[in-house]
Amino acid sequence: MKLSADLQALSQRLGHRFERPELLVRAVTHSSRSGANRTDNQRLEFLGDRVLGLVMAEALLAEDKTATEGQLAPRFNALVRKETCADVARQIDLGAALKLGRSEMMSGGRRKQALLGDAMEAVIAAVYLDGGFGAAKELVLRLWGDRIGTVKEDARDAKTALQEWAQARGMPPPSYIEVSRDGPDHAPVFVIAVKLEDGQSAEARAGSKRQAEQAAAKSLLSLLEKSGS
Structure with missing residues (x-):
């Protein structure tokens, strides 16, 4: 062949x-x-x-x-x-x-x-x-x-890191919600929101749901770090 x-x-x-x-x-x-x-x-x-x-x-x-x-x-x-x-x-x-x-x-x-x-x-x-x-x-x-x-020990993906953060504080896993989807089928843009049980949340946009979820989790982790949570 x-x-x-x-x-x-x-x-x-x-x-x-x-x-x-x-x-x-x-x-x-x-x-x-x-x-x-x-x-x-x-x-x-x-x-x-x-x-x-x-x-x-x-x-x-x-x-x-x-x-x-x-x-x-x-x-x-x-x-x-x-x-x-x-x-x-x-x-x-x-x-x-x-x-x-x-x-x-x-x-x-x-x-x-x-x-x-x-x-x-x-x-x-x-x-x-x-x-x-x-x-x-x-x-x-x-x-x-x-x-x-x-590669470092903390090189986990953001979703895993956020879930571990929540579990360490006795919370259920974060929830991810598709807020919107725009653009043509061949180039969609997703807006995903991630929310913790205590109400803290963040949103992110990306070309796939997976990427948007990761970006939202990363954004929320950054907010939690800044607030000292």
Whole structure:
């Protein structure tokens, strides 16, 4: 099987020559484009998430030989979360090679954080199945690069940090409410409000619900810090 020009370019950016090119094709195929003769990347995503986790666990242990489990866990979570995978995907322009259905393509799928993060995990699995754990490990360490050495214990996502803040004070988890949605279908803008049981709240705007929720949580955390709560 011969790769298309865009996938050949992606293979070069990955630094891996596929002996089984069909694995890369599957890794970049979203469920909106799958069919009888084309398998989507969901199973590869499942595997890639586990491969990434093992590589990161090993890397963090090697990076800091004195860190406790309590210090390592949040660093690990920060490195393997979907937002980080999506950032790495953007770094290699993975979105340009995604195989999407028309509706997903028209709604800006190549830029969606969830799709990019899932595809990045699927690509890791494709390299793992094609070249073994060593090849996948080399890929991950190279693409994640300095992130591994600079990640901090407090590098949790804002929603997790806000939930932990609430739980530590005996409150239920924060609630997130979609205030509005504007713009065309291919470029929506969401306004999300986050509210704590005691009435403290904040709002944020972003191009996806997930991003808006994170931004709202970050905003509320900042307000809580300033108020000394």
